[in-house]
Structure formats: C-alpha cells, structure tokens
Amino acid sequence: xxxxxKEVYLxxxxxxxxxxxxxxxxxxxxIQQKVRGFLHLYNGQEAVLxxxxxxxxxxxxxxxxxxxxxxxxxxxxxxxxxxxxxLLGKVTGTSKGMGGxxxxxxxxxxxxxxxxxxxxxxxxxxxxxFADKYFETGGxxxxxxxxxxxxxxxxxxxxxxxxxxxxxxxxxxxNNGYAMGTSVExxxxxxxxxxxxxxxxMPCGPVDGMNPVKVAEAMTEAIxxxxxxxxxxxxxxxxxxxxxxxxxxxxxxxxxxxxxxYKKIDPITQVLxxxxxxxxxxxxxxxxxxxxxxxLVQECVDFAEESPxxxxxxxxxxxxxQENYPFIPHKL
Numbered sequence: 001x002x003x004x005x006k007e008v009y010l011x012x013x014x015x016x017x018x019x020x021x022x023x024x025x026x027x028x029x030x031i032q033q034k035v036r037g038f039l040h041l042y043n044g045q046e047a048v049l050x051x052x053x054x055x056x057x058x059x060x061x062x063x064x065x066x067x068x069x070x071x072x073x074x075x076x077x078x079x080x081x082x083x084x085x086x087l088l089g090k091v092t093g094t095s096k097g098m099g100g101x102x103x104x105x106x107x108x109x110x111x112x113x114x115x116x117x118x119x120x121x122x123x124x125x126x127x128x129x130f131a132d133k134y135f136e137t138g139g140x141x142x143x144x145x146x147x148x149x150x151x152x153x154x155x156x157x158x159x160x161x162x163x164x165x166x167x168x169x170x171x172x173x174x175n176n177g178y179a180m181g182t183s184v185e186x187x188x189x190x191x192x193x194x195x196x197x198x199x200x201x202m203p204c205g206p207v208d209g210m211n212p213v214k215v216a217e218a219m220t221e222a223i224x225x226x227x228x229x230x231x232x233x234x235x236x237x238x239x240x241x242x243x244x245x246x247x248x249x250x251x252x253x254x255x256x257x258x259x260x261x262y263k264k265i266d267p268i269t270q271v272l273x274x275x276x277x278x279x280x281x282x283x284x285x286x287x288x289x290x291x292x293x294x295x296l297v298q299e300c301v302d303f304a305e306e307s308p309x310x311x312x313x314x315x316x317x318x319x320x321x322q323e324n325y326p327f328i329p330h331k332l
Contacts, residue, residue, distance in 0.1 A: 001220040002054060004213055006280040009271055010289070012212055015053075016046040016268045018293045019071035022080060025297050026070065026087060030247050034305075035087050039101050040068040044210075044242040047267030048174055049075050051215025052142060055223050060137055064112040064125045065144035067102035068174075072144075073111040078104075084300035090307035097310045098318065110139075119145060119152030122171070126158040129169035129232075140168045140226040142219075148179025150193050159234070163200045166231035170222040171197075173234075174209065176241040181253045197234035209237030210265045 002008075023041045030039045042049075045068075053075050056063075065072055070087070074080045078094065086093025087101050094104055103114040112128060115121040125143025132139040149155070150173050162169055173193050177184060184191050197204030203225065208214040215237065222233035240262040244251045263269075275281050281289075 001217055004054070004216065006278070008054065009275050009278075009280055012050045012054075013268065013271045013275060013286075014289050014293065015075065016050055016212075016271065017290065018080070018296060019046050019049070019074065020268060021293050021297050022074070022084075022300065023070060025301060026084075027243070027247065029088070029301070035101065036089065037100055037102070038067070039087075039247045040245065041243045041247075042068050042071050042241070044262065044266070045174055045176060045237075045239045046071070047212040047215055047270075048144075048172070048209045048237045048239055050267070050271075051212040051217075052172075052219045054212070054216040055219035056140075056142065058110075060110075060139035061223070062110040062112060062128050062132075062139060062141040063144070064121045064128060064141065065114070066118070066121060066146055066149065067114060067116050068146070069102070069104050069114040073104050073106050073109065076106065076111045077109045078106045078111065080296065081300045081303040084304040085307050088304040088307075089309060090304055091310040091314070092303070092307040096314060096318070098314070119149035119154050121145060122149065122152065123154050123158040123161075125171070126162050126167055126169055129162065129167040129226075130165065132168050133165070138227060140170060140223050142170050142172060144172045144174060146179060147173055147175040147177070147184050147193060148182075148187070149173075150175075150196065151187060155196070159197070159200045159202060159232075162232040163202055166229060168226035168229070169232045170219065170226060171232060171234045172237055174237050174239055176239050178241075178245070178253060180245045181249065181251075183253065192236070194234060194236035202232055202234050204234040204236075206236045206238055209239030210262075210267050211270060212267060 020043060023043055026035055029035045049072055063072055070083060073083060082094050083104055086095055086099055089097040091097050094106055102116045105113050122145055125141050129141040175193055194204045194206050207218040218235055225233055242259060
C-alpha cells in the first residue's frame with residue numbers, strides 16, 4: 001500500500017471536511033427548497049471514499065455508485081461548483097441541470113453515476129470492468145452499493161459473471177445498517193453481508209469503514225488483485241450514516257443515543273486526532289484548512305445560485321439525433 005504520510009492525513013482531513021460541509025450546506029439549501037426532489041447525504045461514511053481514493057489510480061480506474069453520490073465525484077476530480085450547480089438544477093451543472101441529486105456523472109473523470117434504481121449499478125459496474133478487460137486498459141472499476149441493494153437478484157448474476165470472466169472489479173457494499181429504514185437484522189437470516197461472496201469463491205471480507213487506513217489497506221489488496229488479472233473482490237464496509245436515508249426520513253427506526261455513539265468514531269475526528277497526536281499541523285494550520293473549506297463551499301453556492309436555469313429548448317436537444325429526420329436539429 002502507498003505510505004500513509006503526514007501529507008495524506010492532512011489531505012484526508014481537508015477532503016473529508018469539504019465533503020461533510022458541502023453536504024451540510026446542501027441540507028440547508030434543501031430546506032430552503034433550492035434543491036428539489038430527493039437528497040441522500042453521505043455524512044459519516046467519508047472514510048470509505050477517502051481510503052479508496054488512496055488506493056486507486058485516478059488516471060484509469062473507474063467508480064460507480066448508487067444515489068448517495070455527491071461527494072464521490074469531487075474526490076474523483078470533478079469541480080464541486082459544477083456538482084452544486086447540478087443539484088440546484090442549473091445549466092452549468094455536470095448534466096446541464098437535468099440529472100439532479102441522484103444522477104451526478106462525469107465521463108471525463110471516470111465517475112459513472114449516480115443510479116436511482118436500487119442495485120441497478122451492480123451489473124453496470126461489472127460491464128465497465130468487462131470493457132477494461134476487453135480493451136486491456138489496466139483499469140479497475142469500484143462498484144458501490146448499499147446493504148439494501150445487496151438483496152437484489154442482479155447482484156448474484158453480476159458476481160457469477162465477474163468470477164467466471166475474472167473481471168477487474170471491486171464490489172463494495174457500504175453497510176450503514178438500515179438500508180432505507182429497515183435494519184440488516186430484519187432483511188435476512190445473516191448479518192455478515194460479505195459472506196455472499198463465498199458462494200462464488202470470491203475473495204471477500206469485512207472492513208472497518210469508519211477508518212480510512214483500514215479501508216485503504218483492504219482496497220489496495222483488492223485493486224492489486226484485479227489489476228493482476230485475478231478477478232473481483234467483495235468487501236463489506238461497516239459504516240454508519242449520521243443523517244436519515246434521505247432528507248424526508250424521520251429516522252423512527254433508531255435512537256438519537258445510537259447516532260451519538262457512532263459519532264464518537266467519526267472518521268473526520270479520527271483523522272484529526274492523529275494529526276494532533278503526531279503534531280502534523282499546528283492549530284493555526286488546522287484553522288486555515290477549516291477556513292479554506294468554508295470559503296470553497298461558499299464559492300460553490302455562489303456559483304450555483306448565480307448560474308442560469310436551462311432553456312426549455314434543452315429538453316429537446318438532449319434526447320437523441322436522427323440523421324434522416326432533420327426537422328428537430330440536435331444542438332448538443
């Protein structure tokens with residue numbers, strides 16, 4: 001694994017803090033009805049992304065996930081201002097304001113969504129990996145889904161094909177405990193989701209998803225395996241979301257005391273504790289990071305709010321183009 005240095009810890013802290021504050025601002029904008037539709041926040045799960053990015057090669061590796069998908073593209077290199085604009089439905093967004101919260105996408109940065117169909121991204125991730133193997137790109141696809149999606153039949157089809165063809169894919173279930181609002185204990189007769197890989201003789205195992213170092217270690221091993229041509233791995237990231245499934249979730253299925261207990265192992269706090277214990281930064285330097293994050297989030301909001309909404313004509317321009325039907329010119 002790449003060494004986890006002082007610089008890595010400082011980057012993890014700044015990145016995870018940005019992701020947290022970016023989404024805190026989204027929650028506020030949602031309450032103001034500036035973000036419409038559904039809004040699923042990642043608060044608490046940031047270590048899963050931070051650790052993975054440390055293990056990935058962003059020049060060729062891909063990522064695909066479900067609809068809790070705002071911060072992953074930021075980590076992959078997408079301008080956060082464009083993501084904020086997409087969430088506000090503005091033409092400067094990643095999909096010109098027509099994708100919204102659940103469909104962030106960037107072909108340029110190899111982030112393939114944002115999928116609203118529960119579990120729909122699992123076979124698509126296997127397909128992306130098939131393309132990498134076919135074209136011999138050397139890339140690996142990180143395919144993320146939640147504990148609720150682990151109950152989808154398409155998972156088994158994708159697992160079977162991935163093992164049969166030794167596809168360069170890492171399947172990651174982010175087990176935050178409750179799917180939409182039903183605990184893992186109530187959805188199956190087993191609680192160790194990673195054991196689903198055993199039926200396919202797929203390397204699999206649990207990972208502390210609240211610690212970016214543990215995530216990086218597991219992801220490095222899985223990515224190296226895939227890149228060697230030895231096929232997929234299935235990892236269960238045991239994590240926790242501090243907010244509801246979506247902004248409309250009343251969270252009646254868990255207690256406030258439980259949430260507070262998990263906040264004691266907040267991934268951002270864990271990283272900050274190491275920075276302070278190892279004297280990687282002074283309080284003044286930490287404060288400077290906090291201010292940079294605050295300023296960047298405000299830049300994103302200003303950019304999004306000052307951007308125009310799409311013109312109505314765009315609805316027709318993004319459908320499809322047919323060469324022998326010239327009456328509706330395609331502009332995009």
